[in-house]
Amino acid sequence: MARKRNKTIITCAVTGAIHTPTMSDALPYTYDDIARQAIDAAEAGASILHLHARNNETGAPSVDPADFAPFLPRIKQASDAVVNISTGGSLTLSIQDRIRPAATFSAEMCSMNMGSMNFSFHPLADRYDSWKFDWERDYVANSDGNIFRNTFRDIREAAETLAPHEIKFEHECYDVGHLYNLKFCMDSGLFKAPIFIQFVMGILGGIGADIDNLVFMKKTADKLFGDDYRWSVLAAGIAQIPMATTASQMGGHVRVGLEDSLLISRGTLADSNAQQVAKIHRIVEELGSEVATPDEAREMLGLKGGDKVNF
Numbered sequence: 001m002a003r004k005r006n007k008t009i010i011t012c013a014v015t016g017a018i019h020t021p022t023m024s025d026a027l028p029y030t031y032d033d034i035a036r037q038a039i040d041a042a043e044a045g046a047s048i049l050h051l052h053a054r055n056n057e058t059g060a061p062s063v064d065p066a067d068f069a070p071f072l073p074r075i076k077q078a079s080d081a082v083v084n085i086s087t088g089g090s091l092t093l094s095i096q097d098r099i100r101p102a103a104t105f106s107a108e109m110c111s112m113n114m115g116s117m118n119f120s121f122h123p124l125a126d127r128y129d130s131w132k133f134d135w136e137r138d139y140v141a142n143s144d145g146n147i148f149r150n151t152f153r154d155i156r157e158a159a160e161t162l163a164p165h166e167i168k169f170e171h172e173c174y175d176v177g178h179l180y181n182l183k184f185c186m187d188s189g190l191f192k193a194p195i196f197i198q199f200v201m202g203i204l205g206g207i208g209a210d211i212d213n214l215v216f217m218k219k220t221a222d223k224l225f226g227d228d229y230r231w232s233v234l235a236a237g238i239a240q241i242p243m244a245t246t247a248s249q250m251g252g253h254v255r256v257g258l259e260d261s262l263l264i265s266r267g268t269l270a271d272s273n274a275q276q277v278a279k280i281h282r283i284v285e286e287l288g289s290e291v292a293t294p295d296e297a298r299e300m301l302g303l304k305g306g307d308k309v310n311f
């Protein structure tokens with residue numbers, strides 16, 4: 001008898017902190033739009049919603065819990081999806097500032113970035129002649145000076161502060177070395193199995209988005225973590241859907257959303273997060289896998305449950 005395949009978890013990363021309002025009218029930044037697009041993405045099949053906040057008027061990325069508070073309860077009321085709060089919402093603020101939203105709202109999941117690195121999107125600055133908001137051009141152009149700081153001390157501090165909340169981490173690994181950082185932290189007792197690894201591919205500063213690299217990341221994770229991990233892929237830009245498709249065929253989970261790509265196909269902007277979710281949902285099913293419900297995702301990842309959050 002054929003071995004039953006694991007169901008595929010779709011995460012949708014709804015807005016992020018890389019893209020800016022000028023780049024796409026579909027990018028949600030108001031509280032209302034973030035709530036509405038998150039709910040629509042869940043209805044289209046996303047069982048995890050990876051959420052950042054933005055300033056309601058200007059769309060500038062924000063890690064202020066006050067900018068999460070207006071949309072989190074609305075999402076919870078309208079959907080059963082797992083809420084995953086970013087702890088990487090700023091490339092300049094301290095880890096203490098970055099983890100405050102996850103701690104304040106005691107989410108079921110949050111991101112945990114597994115190494116320090118260059119993290120740049122400055123080439124995007126040359127694509128636009130005019131910008132909707134004053135902050136955008138400098139924010140994008142100056143990202144060539146960014147160091148995304150996630151030292152071992154930062155990771156320990158985040159893990160220890162968040163431990164009482166029983167939050168499951170989405171371990172964002174942007175390169176092979178980050179897997180070794182994660183192994184070191186696991187061996188130090190910071191994280192409990194099964195860990196959930198997000199292979200992040202195609203960020204300028206991290207590993208490129210191609211199949212050889214994905215196989216290498218996966219083989220390295222197998223070697224380091226054995227059966228103690230679940231994994232997913234996000235690829236930036238046009239590689240998003242092809243790499244998610246490949247991951248789903250390799251037994252992994254997938255992440256889409258306007259945080260990672262503004263496109264629905266080469267040269268065409270997506271009109272919403274839900275459109276990307278619907279596309280990968282269709283592909284996963286057409287290729288013979290099933291998409292996990294939020295409760296199935298909770299079971300697979302060992303989450304504490306949607307009734308234990310603080311929003």
Ligand code: KMH
Pocket residue numbers: 013016017018086087088089111112113172200203259260
């Ligand atoms: N924007 C992604 C490449 C985080 O939120 O902690 C990485 C990310 C970081 O999702």
Ligand code: ZN
Pocket residue numbers: 013016017050052086088111259
């Ligand atoms: Zn994020």
